[in-house]
Amino acid sequence: MDHKENARIFVRGIVQGVGFRPFIYNLANSLRLTGWIANTSKGVVMEIEGGGESINKFLRELRENHPPLAAIEGLDVSPGQIKGYEEFSIRGSLLEEEKLALISPDVATCDLCFADFTDPSNRRYNYPFTNCTNCGPRYTIIEEIPYDRERTTMRHFEMCPQCAEEYRSPTNRRFHAEPNACPICGPKLSLLNRRGEAIGGANPLEETVRLLKEGEILAVKGLGGFHLACDASNDRSVRLLRERKKRPHKPFALMAPSPEAIEEFCELNDAEREILRSHQAPIVLLRKRTPSQISPSVAPDNRYLGVMLPYTPLHHLIFQGGFLALVMTSANLQDEPIVADNREALSKLKRLADFFLVHNREIYNRTDDSVLSVVEKKVYMIRRSRGFAPEPLNLDFDVLPTLACGAELKNTFCLAQGRYAFLGPHIGDLNNLEALRFFEETIERYKRYFSIDPQIVSYDLHPDYLSTRYARNLDGKITKIPVQHHHAHIASCLAENSIRDHAIGVAFDGVGWGGDGSIWGGEFLIANCKEFINCGHIERVPMPGGDAATRRPARMALSYLHTHFGEDRAMWKELLPSLSEGEMRVILRQIERGINSPLTSSVGRLFDTVSSLLGLVDLVTFEGQAAIALEMVADPSEDGRYEYDLYDDGKGIVVGFRPLFRGVLDDISLGVSKGRISARFHNALADVIAEVSSSLRDRYSVSLVALSGGVFQNRCLLERTLPLLRDRGFRVLIHSRVPCNDGGIALGQMVVANEVYR
Numbered sequence: 001m002d003h004k005e006n007a008r009i010f011v012r013g014i015v016q017g018v019g020f021r022p023f024i025y026n027l028a029n030s031l032r033l034t035g036w037i038a039n040t041s042k043g044v045v046m047e048i049e050g051g052g053e054s055i056n057k058f059l060r061e062l063r064e065n066h067p068p069l070a071a072i073e074g075l076d077v078s079p080g081q082i083k084g085y086e087e088f089s090i091r092g093s094l095l096e097e098e099k100l101a102l103i104s105p106d107v108a109t110c111d112l113c114f115a116d117f118t119d120p121s122n123r124r125y126n127y128p129f130t131n132c133t134n135c136g137p138r139y140t141i142i143e144e145i146p147y148d149r150e151r152t153t154m155r156h157f158e159m160c161p162q163c164a165e166e167y168r169s170p171t172n173r174r175f176h177a178e179p180n181a182c183p184i185c186g187p188k189l190s191l192l193n194r195r196g197e198a199i200g201g202a203n204p205l206e207e208t209v210r211l212l213k214e215g216e217i218l219a220v221k222g223l224g225g226f227h228l229a230c231d232a233s234n235d236r237s238v239r240l241l242r243e244r245k246k247r248p249h250k251p252f253a254l255m256a257p258s259p260e261a262i263e264e265f266c267e268l269n270d271a272e273r274e275i276l277r278s279h280q281a282p283i284v285l286l287r288k289r290t291p292s293q294i295s296p297s298v299a300p301d302n303r304y305l306g307v308m309l310p311y312t313p314l315h316h317l318i319f320q321g322g323f324l325a326l327v328m329t330s331a332n333l334q335d336e337p338i339v340a341d342n343r344e345a346l347s348k349l350k351r352l353a354d355f356f357l358v359h360n361r362e363i364y365n366r367t368d369d370s371v372l373s374v375v376e377k378k379v380y381m382i383r384r385s386r387g388f389a390p391e392p393l394n395l396d397f398d399v400l401p402t403l404a405c406g407a408e409l410k411n412t413f414c415l416a417q418g419r420y421a422f423l424g425p426h427i428g429d430l431n432n433l434e435a436l437r438f439f440e441e442t443i444e445r446y447k448r449y450f451s452i453d454p455q456i457v458s459y460d461l462h463p464d465y466l467s468t469r470y471a472r473n474l475d476g477k478i479t480k481i482p483v484q485h486h487h488a489h490i491a492s493c494l495a496e497n498s499i500r501d502h503a504i505g506v507a508f509d510g511v512g513w514g515g516d517g518s519i520w521g522g523e524f525l526i527a528n529c530k531e532f533i534n535c536g537h538i539e540r541v542p543m544p545g546g547d548a549a550t551r552r553p554a555r556m557a558l559s560y561l562h563t564h565f566g567e568d569r570a571m572w573k574e575l576l577p578s579l580s581e582g583e584m585r586v587i588l589r590q591i592e593r594g595i596n597s598p599l600t601s602s603v604g605r606l607f608d609t610v611s612s613l614l615g616l617v618d619l620v621t622f623e624g625q626a627a628i629a630l631e632m633v634a635d636p637s638e639d640g641r642y643e644y645d646l647y648d649d650g651k652g653i654v655v656g657f658r659p660l661f662r663g664v665l666d667d668i669s670l671g672v673s674k675g676r677i678s679a680r681f682h683n684a685l686a687d688v689i690a691e692v693s694s695s696l697r698d699r700y701s702v703s704l705v706a707l708s709g710g711v712f713q714n715r716c717l718l719e720r721t722l723p724l725l726r727d728r729g730f731r732v733l734i735h736s737r738v739p740c741n742d743g744g745i746a747l748g749q750m751v752v753a754n755e756v757y758r
């Protein structure tokens, strides 16, 4: 007889709520191994006994063929005494003192569940809340850990005998599937009118489809909150939704039933297809095909559409109605967080939606859809939320318990300890009472979930950010460390690329508090995760009216023209027809007397200026609109560029744009197309990055470049900059899992604060 051995195995990572124990149970049985497995609050622990050969095979299978949603982060194996187990069993959870189980993000419907609810002979036929250990709600329903049904919002539903049987059977796909449910015992749909009265009789889904086809706008309760939905090929509905939402231009996200459907209106490569179909099911920004059946009002003047696939059974069932695509935009009042509660939906969304498709499974944690694009076949995160939060980023160094409060717009926070950095979900614009409440409440929940009691709090230098005020007002024994905005951007990029060395940090964004009285936004830093020096920037010009200049690009354009060409009213009138005589006078006075006109090196405002000179956008209704408009017209075949000046002001390199503006103005008067002008501008900026980086490499002997800041959401700029830098022999770091925009700031703040504290 084969010599028997015993092994005790401890697995860390995402191993709960992902079908891990049934997998182990079946694997052990197939190899005739005995022993047991149990969840602990830190992972799973098991003991196995059997032949050495079989144990090795078991370990190999465990590493290589574990369930797709499991993420093994650590595996300890140690030999033990033979206990003589007769069979393999699954034991109850072992509660331990120290909690550090990871919480699984929500998971898009799996193929097996899809097969269940589309099979007329299955008891879950057409059931919109079908799920299993491989898919379904997780983070959004978890109130406390460890993850068991009685600590989720599913605790209100008592399982019927059949569901309970599935839940108890180790070989069943629904073994310990905490949200397990069926039409008899689980959550139910209802369709309501604006008065909250149920309509649609016994079949709310059929009625929903009918209403959408008729062009109505519905609020649909999903996984992390409500969507406002309408037929994306019905231009009248899409325009009505814009009007009601008071959102004239900002693109709406779409949901389409399949990759094949998406190909009818977008280009799709293999990497994009794979990410669309991933279990995170994010919104992916895809190149539009035109013409198509999608209403042009979905994303006016944009070359991209944000599209996702159905990620809950409810979505799949709605698409059985035969839509090419639906608009599915987060349901909220301007700048407020996404609405998640039925009663809140009926009161807040009554002017936005005609009908409400709701259900009685509560959403405990709100999460917006995540948004990303695919750059060089890799994920390039724009908004990290549903499907990703609260999965931590793994650090390759230890950090103290730290809270980083993020920025003001696109706020996310970061709570970290040891080697884990937990980035919160997308909170949004903090300058809003509801959002601030959401921010504070979610921080408290994360502290509880992951048992982190921050010793350090880090925050932006900007004194008026509400995240800064929140941090400064924290009581107790906590070390407060402010971190400069652009340093945080670069540190975030370095940290996610596991880089500890110095890099040339190119931080291009809208605006950030510089700490020297000016507003930064076009900075060249030499930085690591601890410190930085600002060794170059684009020229600083007055930003007349402060934030007012962000809304009216022409104000900024006037400032640049005044800086480079002096007072020339005839020229201004011709180039900036949207500014009245009176406005010009006011702006000029602001600039000359320095009233509310801080100097800024913002690349965002530079884009606004060129956009305004080309007459693209008069009034900005969403962040980045003028810059996006400029990107969207760029002619890809143009490879010329404008000139610029480089000089040293004694403190570092300064990029001057007088020759650039001369070129733009000449091209305008020659009638050169907007597409060419825009492309020449983008090419000039890419060249600026390469040229300044080369000078800095000579001075500081650093040949690593990190690109961060919201401007690098601009694919046109990014795709022109990368080859230029690589041709010159630079190694270039870009973001992937963390946004380059202010949604990624918190990670940078967290690592800098830890390095400074040491």
Ligand code: ZN
Pocket (backbone or CB within 6 Å): 109, 110, 111, 112, 113, 114, 131, 132, 133, 134, 135, 136
């Ligand atoms: Zn499933």
Ligand code: ZN
Pocket (backbone or CB within 6 Å): 159, 160, 161, 162, 163, 164, 181, 182, 183, 184, 185, 186
């Ligand atoms: Zn049931």
Ligand code: FE
Pocket (backbone or CB within 6 Å): 485, 489, 509, 510, 511, 512, 709, 710, 741, 742
């Ligand atoms: Fe920023």
